[in-house]
Amino acid sequence: MTISSHQSTAIYRDPRIFGIFFLGFSSGLPFLLTLATLHVWLSEAGAHKTVIGFFVLITLPYTLKFLWAPFIDHLPFPFLTKIFGRRKGWLLGSQLCLIFALLLLGTTNPHTHIFMTALAGVLVALCSATQDIVFEAYRVEVLDAHEIGPGAGASMLGYRFGMWVSGAGALYLASYFSWFVTYAFMAACVSVGIITTLLSPEPQNSYNLQSSASSRGYSHLLSKIRLSLLSFLKQENWQIIVLYIFCYKIGDTILNVMTAPFLLETGFSKIEIAHVAKSFGIGAVILGGFMGSLMLTRKPLIDTLIICSLLQIFSCLMFALQAHMGHDLWMLFATIGIENFTCGMGTASFIAYLSNLCRMPFTATHYALLSSIGSLARVSFSSLAGWSADRLEWVDFYLLTACACVPCFLVLVFFSHHFEYRTSLPFMFGAKRA
Numbered sequence: 001m002t003i004s005s006h007q008s009t010a011i012y013r014d015p016r017i018f019g020i021f022f023l024g025f026s027s028g029l030p031f032l033l034t035l036a037t038l039h040v041w042l043s044e045a046g047a048h049k050t051v052i053g054f055f056v057l058i059t060l061p062y063t064l065k066f067l068w069a070p071f072i073d074h075l076p077f078p079f080l081t082k083i084f085g086r087r088k089g090w091l092l093g094s095q096l097c098l099i100f101a102l103l104l105l106g107t108t109n110p111h112t113h114i115f116m117t118a119l120a121g122v123l124v125a126l127c128s129a130t131q132d133i134v135f136e137a138y139r140v141e142v143l144d145a146h147e148i149g150p151g152a153g154a155s156m157l158g159y160r161f162g163m164w165v166s167g168a169g170a171l172y173l174a175s176y177f178s179w180f181v182t183y184a185f186m187a188a189c190v191s192v193g194i195i196t197t198l199l200s201p202e203p204q205n206s207y208n209l210q211s212s213a214s215s216r217g218y219s220h221l222l223s224k225i226r227l228s229l230l231s232f233l234k235q236e237n238w239q240i241i242v243l244y245i246f247c248y249k250i251g252d253t254i255l256n257v258m259t260a261p262f263l264l265e266t267g268f269s270k271i272e273i274a275h276v277a278k279s280f281g282i283g284a285v286i287l288g289g290f291m292g293s294l295m296l297t298r299k300p301l302i303d304t305l306i307i308c309s310l311l312q313i314f315s316c317l318m319f320a321l322q323a324h325m326g327h328d329l330w331m332l333f334a335t336i337g338i339e340n341f342t343c344g345m346g347t348a349s350f351i352a353y354l355s356n357l358c359r360m361p362f363t364a365t366h367y368a369l370l371s372s373i374g375s376l377a378r379v380s381f382s383s384l385a386g387w388s389a390d391r392l393e394w395v396d397f398y399l400l401t402a403c404a405c406v407p408c409f410l411v412l413v414f415f416s417h418h419f420e421y422r423t424s425l426p427f428m429f430g431a432k433r434a
Helices: 005-012 015-028 036-044 049-067 069-074 080-084 086-106 114-142 145-176 179-189 191-199 204-208 218-233 238-257 259-266 270-298 301-325 329-357 363-382 385-391 394-414 425-429
Strands: none
Touching: 015 114, 015 145, 015 191, 036 049, 036 114, 036 145, 036 238, 036 259, 049 069, 049 114, 049 363, 049 385, 069 114, 069 363, 080 086, 086 114, 086 179, 086 191, 114 145, 114 363, 145 179, 145 270, 145 329, 179 191, 238 259, 238 301, 238 329, 238 363, 238 385, 238 394, 259 270, 259 301, 259 385, 259 394, 270 301, 270 329, 301 329, 301 394, 329 363, 385 394
């Protein structure tokens, strides 16, 4: 299936694509507030790098979200589902809970009560992961087959803008105000997602799902949940899919979890980090996302994924070079630019690939399961990143991180013939979806 230039332009003017952008913003906003931004707060509070590394464990809900995703597929959110529909009801519910959790996290003091900070961080991650489950299912269900590509791009762009606000924006605020003010402002920004949810249409197919367990009994609900999980295992080459997704996240997450401590220890100020690592970085991500989307329309998906994996290794080597050169602002521009450009390209292609692996009516369950595999790698390896950084020089640490990216490249090269989608994206998205 090919798309004319006129149709392509019309897709990007579709209000649903704009809605997905703003929902992506709301989805990306909380992530750094439990990772990089929180790590800066912990560093200022005097926490050791080992403690910061293990703080990644508070993001376990992102890894385990597949456990409650089937309930989101088959159960209503109390009160809100009756008024707004299944997906919109769950979106609004998770967003309102997220606002409360962010305010609670902002009231904690990691210097004196770090355990309370960790508990509040878990609650933020739980609400954020639930919002992600619903948003990812909503994005797949509300768009037609040929619109998944633009939808993936809009989602990635919105997600990165959300991360910019909670990254650079939070550091700007924290430089002049308290951390409570910073997190309260982030909580207010979630209202962007709430307004977008209220104005967005409910996916038509969501009305066809069973809305409660009471209509046919609890055993029927359990059988539907079991069917939704087993349906993924019926896909061809699911073992290779799992292996690739797991390997894809290893190097990227090890790299990111120690970025804030590395830059602070190297001598960069919060303002410099905000200017370069966050503000300049978002421009590189946008450019990378655009380039990735362009490549996806002109090259087979497997080729794009291989190129992104090679660039990921190169970006780790740039950090090793940055560690060797020390506090060099121009070098930081080059390092952050390359790393974020690579991230933008990789994310666009990765989202497109995962979206096509989802099957209705189990969209939320499938996407949550696939993304949880990537989160498992993030938690498993990045929780050890702080321990490694405490025992290695930064140059050696980033060389080791580059080595951690090699398995992803090898999986793509040696198992490329196992990938189900090897044609260009327009044809791929035009394929019949079960």
